[in-house]
Amino acid sequence: xxxxxxxxxxxxxxxxxxxxxxxxxxxxxxxxxxxxxxxxxxxxxxxxxxxxxxxxxxxxxxxxxxxxxxxxxxxxxxxxxxxxxxxxxxxxxxxxxxxxxxxxxxxxxxxxxxxxxxxxxxxxxxxxxxxxxxxxxxxxxxxxxxxxxxxxxxxxxxxxxxxxxxxxxxxxxxxxxxxxxxxxxxxxxxxxxxxxxxxxxxxxxxxxxxxxxxxxxxxxxxxxxxxxxxxxxxxxxxxxxxxxxxxxxxxxxxxxxxxxxxxx
Amino acid sequence: xxxxxxxxxxxxxxxxxxxxxxxxxxxxxxxxxxxxxxxxxxxxxxxxxxxxxxxxxxxxxxxxxxxxxxxxxxxxxxxxxxxxxxxxxxxxxxxxxxxxxxxxxxxxxxxxxxxxxxxxxxxxxxxxxxxxxxxxxxxxxxxxxxxxxxxxxxxxxxxxxxxxxxxxxxxxxxxxxxxxxxxxxxxxxxxxxxxxxxxxxxxxxxxxxxxxxxxxxxxxxxxxxxxxxxxxxxxxxxxxxxxxxxxxxxxxxxxxxxxxxxxxxxxxxxxxxxxxxxxxxxxx
Numbered sequence: 001x002x003x004x005x006x007x008x009x010x011x012x013x014x015x016x017x018x019x020x021x022x023x024x025x026x027x028x029x030x031x032x033x034x035x036x037x038x039x040x041x042x043x044x045x046x047x048x049x050x051x052x053x054x055x056x057x058x059x060x061x062x063x064x065x066x067x068x069x070x071x072x073x074x075x076x077x078x079x080x081x082x083x084x085x086x087x088x089x090x091x092x093x094x095x096x097x098x099x100x101x102x103x104x105x106x107x108x109x110x111x112x113x114x115x116x117x118x119x120x121x122x123x124x125x126x127x128x129x130x131x132x133x134x135x136x137x138x139x140x141x142x143x144x145x146x147x148x149x150x151x152x153x154x155x156x157x158x159x160x161x162x163x164x165x166x167x168x169x170x171x172x173x174x175x176x177x178x179x180x181x182x183x184x185x186x187x188x189x190x191x192x193x194x195x196x197x198x199x200x201x202x203x204x205x206x207x208x209x210x211x212x213x214x215x216x217x218x219x220x221x222x223x224x225x226x227x228x229x230x231x232x233x234x235x236x237x238x239x240x241x242x243x244x245x246x247x248x249x250x251x252x253x254x255x256x257x258x259x260x261x262x263x264x
Numbered sequence: 265x266x267x268x269x270x271x272x273x274x275x276x277x278x279x280x281x282x283x284x285x286x287x288x289x290x291x292x293x294x295x296x297x298x299x300x301x302x303x304x305x306x307x308x309x310x311x312x313x314x315x316x317x318x319x320x321x322x323x324x325x326x327x328x329x330x331x332x333x334x335x336x337x338x339x340x341x342x343x344x345x346x347x348x349x350x351x352x353x354x355x356x357x358x359x360x361x362x363x364x365x366x367x368x369x370x371x372x373x374x375x376x377x378x379x380x381x382x383x384x385x386x387x388x389x390x391x392x393x394x395x396x397x398x399x400x401x402x403x404x405x406x407x408x409x410x411x412x413x414x415x416x417x418x419x420x421x422x423x424x425x426x427x428x429x430x431x432x433x434x435x436x437x438x439x440x441x442x443x444x445x446x447x448x449x450x451x452x453x454x455x456x457x458x459x460x461x462x463x464x465x466x467x468x469x470x471x472x473x474x475x476x477x478x479x480x481x482x483x484x485x486x487x488x489x490x491x492x493x494x495x496x497x498x499x500x501x502x503x504x505x506x507x508x509x510x511x512x513x514x515x516x517x518x519x520x521x522x523x524x525x526x527x528x529x530x531x532x533x534x535x536x537x538x539x540x541x542x543x544x545x546x547x548x
Contacts, residue, residue: 030483148452209501209504238507238510241477241504244507248502248506
């Protein structure tokens with residue numbers, strides 16, 4: 001069939017910082033496989049992705065899932081780079097972090113809200129500090145699904161803005177990348193930090209809306225487009241979401257630069 | 265921007281689920297919201313926004329339980345927007361069915377002012393026989409009925425007497441000659457429940473709008489009801505509408521089926537002449 005739409009603004013996008021492979025426990029996700037992801041990235045004009053292992057988010061011990069992730073992505077390097085999980089309450093986590101960074105992980109995913117860690121938990125601050133020294137980014141996920149559709153067993157709370165503020169205030173010096181945050185969350189974090197602390201935090205806009213409320217434009221104007229990175233949340237969400245959001249920005253923001261994490 | 269330059273392509277496109285705001289609502293930015301919708305519509309290439317105003321949007325009566333006075337005010341605003349943009353905007357008449365006699369009169373008044381569809385929200389669960397007289401009046405005017413839906417109603421939710429796909433299937437079975445538009449499969453709840461509930465109800469059409477852009481949702485909707493019962497829409501997040509429009513190019517539709525989703529099925533179920541700039545189609 002002919003393709004009736006053509007617009008692909010800003011292509012190529014250097015990095016999708018928020019992709020996964022693997023199954024989601026609460027609903028079927030079609031073919032969440034690395035070969036499919038590589039094809040989707042090419043179609044969307046995205047050069048590379050930081051890729052997490054979706055099942056590991058829900059495992060007690062992420063070790064096996066991390067190994068599976070690294071193995072699965074190896075044939076697709078450097079397009080796909082692993083973003084494995086490190087639990088800072090798990091024995092041997094510092095050694096695991098070192099091994100994963102040595103294996104090429106540019107970012108580490110952590111899910112304090114799934115591990116029962118409150119905002120300000122010192123173990124998360126220790127992980128942030130270790131990531132800063134590694135160096136690698138620390139990737140946080142506010143949510144996986146819309147609250148209104150969750151499975152009855154999916155009762156873990158969303159990541160709170162306080163979690164992020166506390167980590168940024170801890171001053172580890174690393175980079176925090178917050179994915180799937182909405183406008184209010186982002187504003188609450190950003191304006192709750194000092195100008196220096198703000199520099200540590202980046203956000204994807206996979207959960208920020210465009211017109212008619214124009215929340216992405218509001219955020220770009222208020223806190224700057226340089227605080228944002230490109231993230232799609234594939235395979236849970238359509239990759240076209242981030243592209244559509246940028247395409248619908250007002251003309252004066254059409255070329256607003258995003259932060260570039262691709263060299264991490 | 266010419267149609268050829270539109271983000272959503274040059275072919276006709278009908279948004280079956282749009283809203284406008286007005287001064288007597290809690291939204292101080294109401295004019296900006298309206299202008300932004302129209303501007304984004306131009307960029308996407310939306311040929312017609314079919315829209316409603318839900319009373320005062322909570323200012324003087326609840327959005328989903330709108331008073332009669334707010335119903336009239338909101339609908340009048342909607343007719344004014346339609347009159348101001350006759351080439352781009354079409355109006356639903358929105359009513360609260362709890363006062364059925366008033367609602368019926370309001371439907372008649374709406375049609376006289378150019379309304380092309382009936383919007384029902386969440387003031388009464390839709391399987392309630394109270395709705396029958398209201399639906400019969402819509403049928404008399406050949407209006408399709410856009411019904412607000414929570415995908416899988418597992419409990420009551422605040423501020424609405426919500427219906428789900430199974431509830432709408434009951435109403436649709438009682439009124440087989442009426443076309444029902446099941447609102448926003450991406451608008452909250454478990455859309456898989458909806459697909460199972462309405463798959464074999466031929467007079468229910470699924471509106472794709474809502475902020476949800478789950479992968480697999482479009483494919484599963486297509487598998488459940490076929491391309492002839494899918495309708496494109498944006499609701500209050502046109503960015504996700506555009507994302508789904510782009511994604512439709514990858515779910516296996518041929519050009520004909522894609523045209524059905526974009527505009528042709530809408531043109532079939534709305535009254536003849538509702539979209540004068542579009543080619544004529546055989547009506548449902």
